[in-house]
Structure formats: structure tokens, C-alpha cells
Amino acid sequence: MIVREGRVFAKVITGFCPMEYSEKDAVFMQNALQLARRAFEQDEVPVGALVISPGGEILGQGYNRTEELGCQDQHAEMIAIRQACALRGDWRLDDCTLYVTLEPCVMCLGCIALSRIGRLVFGADSPHYGYRGQREDLCRLYAQTIKNVTTGVCKEEVELLLKEFFKKQRKRDAV
Numbered sequence: 001m002i003v004r005e006g007r008v009f010a011k012v013i014t015g016f017c018p019m020e021y022s023e024k025d026a027v028f029m030q031n032a033l034q035l036a037r038r039a040f041e042q043d044e045v046p047v048g049a050l051v052i053s054p055g056g057e058i059l060g061q062g063y064n065r066t067e068e069l070g071c072q073d074q075h076a077e078m079i080a081i082r083q084a085c086a087l088r089g090d091w092r093l094d095d096c097t098l099y100v101t102l103e104p105c106v107m108c109l110g111c112i113a114l115s116r117i118g119r120l121v122f123g124a125d126s127p128h129y130g131y132r133g134q135r136e137d138l139c140r141l142y143a144q145t146i147k148n149v150t151t152g153v154c155k156e157e158v159e160l161l162l163k164e165f166f167k168k169q170r171k172r173d174a175v
Contacts, residue, residue: 021150025121028052028099029154031061032123035076036101036161039063043169046161049076049100051084051093051117059096060084076100077108081115094118101158102126103151113145121150123158 028050035048044064051060062079066072077100085091094116103126104112112120 021121021153024056025099025150025153028097029101029121029123031058032076032099032101033154033157033161035061035063036158039065039076040161040165042068044068046165047076047100047102049080049098051080052097052099054095059087059093073107075105075108077104078111081111081117085115092116097121099153101154102162109146117146119148119150120146121153123152123154124162125151 032048032050035050036046037048039048040046042065044067046064048063049061050058053059060080060083062076062083064076065074065079068074077098080098080100081093084093084096092115095118097119098112098117099121100108101123103122103124104120105126
């Protein structure tokens with residue numbers, strides 16, 4: 001994140017040039033962080049996600065529930081997108097924004113692309129499991145579908161929560 005003259009900038013995936021994000025982006029990311037904290041409390045990887053309509057209405061929300069439900073596809077993004085599609089009665093979300101605390105994995109990015117999410121906003125990078133850490137040709141493929149991607153929104157808070165979670169996991173595993 002870059003701050004200049006009181007304005008906040010975030011990276012944009014296509015070229016990583018600074019792009020200003022709004023206070024509204026920060027507010028929605030804070031809401032996603034609240035969901036991530038719920039996951040943290042339930043010993044799930046703390047990731048939260050929201051699907052927001054053009055009018056600012058929450059259409060879907062979710063947090064990781066993989067351990068709770070014993071199913072690998074219960075990621076925050078997938079849950080939020082499923083709710084939004086059910087509420088709308090349509091699988092197309094091309095006018096919506098998805099806010100997610102952590103860079104989506106390849107599975108979630110596939111769902112994001114197929115649901116035609118108009119804008120993706122995420123907080124922290126995920127170098128090991130995030131889609132940008134995967135094959136370069138895959139990134140190019142999805143870049144053709146998801147053109148509006150903003151990163152770095154509330155990045156420090158997201159990273160702190162993730163560090164706390166994995167520190168707690170290591171302590172638990174050491175016992």
C-alpha cells in the first residue's frame with residue numbers, strides 16, 4: 001500500500017501500477033476481516049469474503065469452513081459467491097465486487113472467473129497458494145476474464161491476523 005498526500009493507493013494486478021481505492025473499499029474489507037476473525041475463532045484459516053452489489057448491498061458473505069464442514073471447497077470466496085448467486089437467482093455477478101482478505105487460490109479464482117465477478121479486491125498476497133504464485137499462463141488466462149483487480153487493501157491487518165493464526169497453530173501442534 002502506498003500513501004501520498006493523505007490518499008491511499010493499492011496495486012492493480014495488470015502491471016502493478018498504483019490505483020487509488022476508496023474509503024468504501026476499506027470499509028468492506030474491514031467487514032471481510034470481521035468474517036476472517038470468525039474463522040480464526042473456529043480454528044479455520046482466517047479468510048473472509050463479501051460479494052457487494054453495485055448499490056453497496058451485501059449479496060453474499062463467507063469465511064473459511066473447510067475444517068468445520070470437512071470439505072476442501074468451503075473457502076470464504078466460494079461460500080460468498082454461492083450465497084450471492086442464490087440471492088440473485090443468477091450465476092452471473094458481472095456488476096459485483098468481491099472483497100476477500102487473502103489472494104484467492106486457483107480453485108476460487110476459477111469460480112470468480114466463471115461467475116464473471118466484475119471486480120476483485122483483496123488484502124494480502126498469498127505467495128504459496130494464491131493464483132499469482134502459480135503458472136504464468138494461468139495468470140494471463142484469468143487476467144483476460146477478471147480485468148479489475150485491486151490488492152493491498154487493509155494488507156497489514158490481514159497479514160497480522162494470518163501470522164497470529166499460524167503462530168497459534170504451531171504452538172498447538174508442538175504440544
